[in-house]
Amino acid sequence: MASETFDQETRLPPKPKFEAPAERMAAGGELMALRGVTRHFRTRRHDTLAIDRISLSVNEGEFVCIVGPSGCGKSTLLNIVAGLDHPTGGEALFDGRLIDRPGRERIVVFQEPALYPWLNVRANVELGLKIAGIGRSERKRLADRYISLVNLRRFEKAYIHELSGGMKQRAQLARALAVEPRMLLMDEPFAALDAQTRDVLQQELQEITSRLKTTVIFVTHNVREAVILADRVVVMTPAPGKLKTEIAIPLPRPRGPDSHAVVDLAARVRTELQHDIYAAQSAEDSYAI
Amino acid sequence: MPSSGMHGDEPGIALTPVDIDTTSVPRGGSTTARFRELDASGLVLKALRLAVFYLALLALWQLLYSLHVWSPYLLPSPSDVWHSFIDYVDNGLIQKAVRASMQRLVIGYAISILIGLIIGMACGSNKYVDETLGSLVLGLQSLPSITWLPLAILWFGLNQNAIIFVTFMGSVGAIAISARAGVQAIPPLYRRAAATMGASRYQSVRYVLLPAMVPSMAQGLKLGWSFAWRSLMAAELIFVTMGLGHLLNLGRDLNNMSLVLAIMFVIVAIGLAVDRIFFARVEAWVQERWGLEAA
Ligand SMILES: Nc1ncnc2c1ncn2[C@@H]1O[C@H](COP(=O)(O)OP(=O)(O)OP(=O)(O)O)[C@@H](O)[C@H]1O
Ligand SMILES: [Mg+2]
Numbered sequence: 001m002a003s004e005t006f007d008q009e010t011r012l013p014p015k016p017k018f019e020a021p022a023e024r025m026a027a028g029g030e031l032m033a034l035r036g037v038t039r040h041f042r043t044r045r046h047d048t049l050a051i052d053r054i055s056l057s058v059n060e061g062e063f064v065c066i067v068g069p070s071g072c073g074k075s076t077l078l079n080i081v082a083g084l085d086h087p088t089g090g091e092a093l094f095d096g097r098l099i100d101r102p103g104r105e106r107i108v109v110f111q112e113p114a115l116y117p118w119l120n121v122r123a124n125v126e127l128g129l130k131i132a133g134i135g136r137s138e139r140k141r142l143a144d145r146y147i148s149l150v151n152l153r154r155f156e157k158a159y160i161h162e163l164s165g166g167m168k169q170r171a172q173l174a175r176a177l178a179v180e181p182r183m184l185l186m187d188e189p190f191a192a193l194d195a196q197t198r199d200v201l202q203q204e205l206q207e208i209t210s211r212l213k214t215t216v217i218f219v220t221h222n223v224r225e226a227v228i229l230a231d232r233v234v235v236m237t238p239a240p241g242k243l244k245t246e247i248a249i250p251l252p253r254p255r256g257p258d259s260h261a262v263v264d265l266a267a268r269v270r271t272e273l274q275h276d277i278y279a280a281q282s283a284e285d286s287y288a289i
Numbered sequence: 290m291p292s293s294g295m296h297g298d299e300p301g302i303a304l305t306p307v308d309i310d311t312t313s314v315p316r317g318g319s320t321t322a323r324f325r326e327l328d329a330s331g332l333v334l335k336a337l338r339l340a341v342f343y344l345a346l347l348a349l350w351q352l353l354y355s356l357h358v359w360s361p362y363l364l365p366s367p368s369d370v371w372h373s374f375i376d377y378v379d380n381g382l383i384q385k386a387v388r389a390s391m392q393r394l395v396i397g398y399a400i401s402i403l404i405g406l407i408i409g410m411a412c413g414s415n416k417y418v419d420e421t422l423g424s425l426v427l428g429l430q431s432l433p434s435i436t437w438l439p440l441a442i443l444w445f446g447l448n449q450n451a452i453i454f455v456t457f458m459g460s461v462g463a464i465a466i467s468a469r470a471g472v473q474a475i476p477p478l479y480r481r482a483a484a485t486m487g488a489s490r491y492q493s494v495r496y497v498l499l500p501a502m503v504p505s506m507a508q509g510l511k512l513g514w515s516f517a518w519r520s521l522m523a524a525e526l527i528f529v530t531m532g533l534g535h536l537l538n539l540g541r542d543l544n545n546m547s548l549v550l551a552i553m554f555v556i557v558a559i560g561l562a563v564d565r566i567f568f569a570r571v572e573a574w575v576q577e578r579w580g581l582e583a584a
Contacts, residue, residue: 082485084481084484084485102484102485102486102487103487104485104486104487106485107485107486108481108482108485110478110481110482112478114478114479114481114482115482116479116482116497116500116501117578117579117580118500118501118503118578118579119500119578127486127496128486130496131483131486131487131488131489131492131496132486132487159577159578159579159580161578161579161580162580175486179486185485
């Protein structure tokens with residue numbers, strides 16, 4: 001098979017192709033680990049402690065959602081795992097190795113669709129593969145596969161400004177998946193979408209990632225979204241962000257947005273969060289007085 | 290099961306109503322066709338107006354000629370100009386001159402794109418380069434490029450490299466300035482997306498930065514081109530070795546006003562043609578890819 005050279009090159013284990021698992025297995029070995037990771041931002045005017053001694057471990061095949069109040073350092077954490085930013089303390093490991101730079105085994109899906117307007121959907125998807133040095137025919141095969149997977153076949157020739165917001169996020173997802181990363185890092189990818197599109201994309205993402213067994217860290221503000229998608233929800237405290245609790249979500253998949261179990265667990269996560277938000281607010285108030 | 294239709298062969302089933310509602314099928318479709326029709330009739334009208342205007346101008350010229358306001362040596366008739374154009378096409382001098390001029394222009398312009406991009410990108414991405422080299426480029430912009438000719442002749446000797454150098458100096462500033470603006474206008478997200486895909490420095494320049502600069506560069510490239518064209522003509526007029534500027538001078542030496550006018554028309558025609566054929570295409574490309582946001 002033509003993909004074998006690619007797999008060797010990227011050290012990717014051969015993917016099990018398209019056998020639909022009944023449920024995600026979160027029992028793989030540890031893929032990513034943060035050990036006491038701290039990120040301090042020092043600028044001329046501010047001295048911000050964005051995240052404070054965070055330790056977190058994510059297993060192969062696991063879907064972890066991170067929720068936390070605005071400004072608690074979720075994006076910072078994701079950027080560190082992506083290798084786009086570096087911790088000022090502690091260490092971030094991927095597959096046992098220190099993360100020192102971005103790499104296509106850890107792909108970020110951004111909140112705003114970071115697609116290139118001069119390329120059509122297909123060329124955008126193929127660009128990641130081109131950067132990875134994959135030959136033309138293999139590029140075509142992978143692009144075909146992942147464009148179909150996100151249901152964009154009909155629009156593969158369209159330019160980015162011709163797509164709706166939801167389609168842009170699908171295209172971005174296809175581009176991220178096409179390089180067959182070992183880990184997807186998603187930073188509020190659906191935050192800018194309307195509720196209906198968001199529901200649909202949540203269902204699709206569940207379906208795609210459980211089929212591909214991709215490991216995902218997914219940042220969101222939306223508690224219900226976190227419960228629908230995650231095997232485990234990580235709650236962070238207000239700035240400076242620390243790990244507050246982790247809540248396992250042992251619900252069977254697929255999960256609908258309105259099932260009782262989802263609503264109940266979402267309520268639990270929300271309580272954890274709100275507690276903090278009120279605490280932070282009263283702290284701020286006492287400052288102000 | 291949400292998996293029904295997830296990756297079937299009929300994406301229509303899998304697509305949500307949301308997507309179908311909010312997006313039209315790209316290109317084609319009845320609305321665009323209607324716009325195109327409107328466009329076509331608009332274009333015909335415009336062409337008609339232009340034709341009337343220029344025919345009137347031509348008639349006026351012919352009238353002034355027939356009234357002998359000026360002697361024919363000073364103001365030849367349109368047909369005189371046309372005949373000397375034909376004569377010089379027949380003896381091949383115009384073709385030779387166009388070839389010589391275009392060759393210099395293309396070489397000078399190509400070098401200035403290359404150097405201009407390098408300077409502009411360096412200024413756009415590094416504060417210290419911008420402060421130093423950037424200020425030099427801006428300062429030199431106030432120097433008419435033809436003033437480089439004496440220096441160029443001393444440096445390169447009496448050959449066409451001197452002319453190419455003047456052409457280059459004419460356009461490099463405009464291109465560097467627009468490249469600088471182009472780099473600075475690139476959304477940081479573009480670079481981050483390239484970085485997360487593991488792009489090397491070279492790859493992110495080639496696949497992301499350069500194409501992302503095109504919309505803001507289109508204007509600068511065009512400006513650079515017209516500066517190059519003007520500088521070239523000025524240089525060829527002063528320093529005579531073949532080329533259209535040489536033919537103009539020849540017309541003056543021979544007291545051949547109709548040749549002078551014919552060559553001037555050729556110069557205008559080439560300028561217009563390049564603008565319409567090349568730069569209009571670049572603009573259409575940007576429009577197609579970026580949509581209205583770049584317009
Ligand atoms: N490049 C930077 N320079 C200085 N401070 C920064 C930088 N990036 C982030 N910060 C600070 O770090 C803190 C955490 O920011 P971050 O963007 O990670 O929060 P977040 O949890 O993603 O917030 P949101 O939910 O609003 O996206 C904030 O106080 C922010 O001001
Ligand atoms: Mg954020």
